[in-house]
Amino acid sequence: MRVQAIRERLEALGALPEHQRRVLRDWVQAAPHERGRRRPADYLPRPVREALPALDRELDGLARLVSSHPAEDGSARLLVALGDGQAVEAVLLPRDGVCVSSQVGCAVGCQFCMTGREGLLRQVTSGEIVAQVVLARRQRPVKKVVFMGMGEPAHNLEHVLEAIELLGVEGNIAHKNLVFSTVGDARAFERLGQGAVKPALALSLHSTDPALRARLLPRAPRLSPRELVEHGERYARLSGYPVQYQWTLLDGVNDSPAEMDGIVDLLRGRYAVLNMIPYNTVPGLDFRRPGWERARAIAAGLHARGILTKLRDSAGQDVDGGCGQLRARAGRGIALRRA
Numbered sequence: 001m002r003v004q005a006i007r008e009r010l011e012a013l014g015a016l017p018e019h020q021r022r023v024l025r026d027w028v029q030a031a032p033h034e035r036g037r038r039r040p041a042d043y044l045p046r047p048v049r050e051a052l053p054a055l056d057r058e059l060d061g062l063a064r065l066v067s068s069h070p071a072e073d074g075s076a077r078l079l080v081a082l083g084d085g086q087a088v089e090a091v092l093l094p095r096d097g098v099c100v101s102s103q104v105g106c107a108v109g110c111q112f113c114m115t116g117r118e119g120l121l122r123q124v125t126s127g128e129i130v131a132q133v134v135l136a137r138r139q140r141p142v143k144k145v146v147f148m149g150m151g152e153p154a155h156n157l158e159h160v161l162e163a164i165e166l167l168g169v170e171g172n173i174a175h176k177n178l179v180f181s182t183v184g185d186a187r188a189f190e191r192l193g194q195g196a197v198k199p200a201l202a203l204s205l206h207s208t209d210p211a212l213r214a215r216l217l218p219r220a221p222r223l224s225p226r227e228l229v230e231h232g233e234r235y236a237r238l239s240g241y242p243v244q245y246q247w248t249l250l251d252g253v254n255d256s257p258a259e260m261d262g263i264v265d266l267l268r269g270r271y272a273v274l275n276m277i278p279y280n281t282v283p284g285l286d287f288r289r290p291g292w293e294r295a296r297a298i299a300a301g302l303h304a305r306g307i308l309t310k311l312r313d314s315a316g317q318d319v320d321g322g323c324g325q326l327r328a329r330a331g332r333g334i335a336l337r338r339a
């Protein structure tokens with residue numbers, strides 16, 4: 001269900017824009033309609049009030065928790081069932097963040113990603129994206145939403161932008177704490193700059209060598225790393241937030257001195273931060289995680305050369321850490337049980 005469809009349904013019941021906003025605000029903030037002395041009878045027309053219980057049930061059905069897998073770092077991986085029995089993953093992050101999925105599967109086919117293996121199965125609707133945040137908020141406070149779960153947000157742009165707008169306007173989430181993460185897409189760069197809510201931007205770089213990047217991300221748009229950074233820089237200046245360049249560090253693949261020179265060449269002087277994330281080994285995929293000390297030395301070397309570099313571990317390392325693994329293990333079971 002689209003967020004816009006919820007608005008239209010409320011409008012058909014006689015809800016004015018302010019009434020629609022209130023109902024949507026309660027939902028996205030995971031707040032009860034009745035708070036203290038504030039009761040729906042005081043602020044909603046009767047047909048809307050009468051329709052609320054059924055609507056709430058429907059919204060609850062957009063994303064249901066199947067299982068939660070807490071990790072030692074304070075994060076928790078959630079396996080989430082959508083209304084039709086498909087499953088996606090969301091991750092509760094330390095420090096009040098949640099990572100949401102924007103597609104079931106993904107068409108980009110990154111060689112090191114489990115989600116990319118099954119291709120794109122379907123889009124996640126804007127309502128289902130927001131519902132993942134609501135699900136998270138029922139467990140913990142959420143002040144940050146990153147679109148780094150399953151899927152490529154630029155391939156589901158209308159729904160992702162609709163969700164971002166609702167989260168940024170009614171969801172009480174600072175715009176810089178909404179993070180649109182993409183492999184790069186010219187149309188997405190254009191649209192992000194036009195929105196009322198301008199999210200922060202994360203760009204999956206992974207290599208400065210165009211041929212290697214094309215091999216690692218086989219169906220990403222054919223933008224060269226330099227073109228990608230030019231787009232990113234323009235958006236960073238427009239939005240006022242630095243671009244977060246993502247670099248999954250793969251042992252023996254993109255950790256060479258030549259790559260580090262390439263990073264310095266591309267990113268020095270840019271309004272940017274480089275997030276270096278040592279690969280999380282996935283059974284069945286032919287990539288290795290570099291040692292932590294080596295990763296630390298690489299990050300320190302870049303920092304010394306003027307690149308603001310943060311070495312990060314992917315959340316939930318100890319519980320099926322790679323995105324797509326929970327679904328790969330359990331998702332088909334959900335679909336079968338529901339069929």
Ligand code: SF4
Nearest residue numbers: 106109110113116151
């Ligand atoms: S890393 Fe992201 S863009 Fe690449 S295949 Fe996986 S989900 Fe898709």
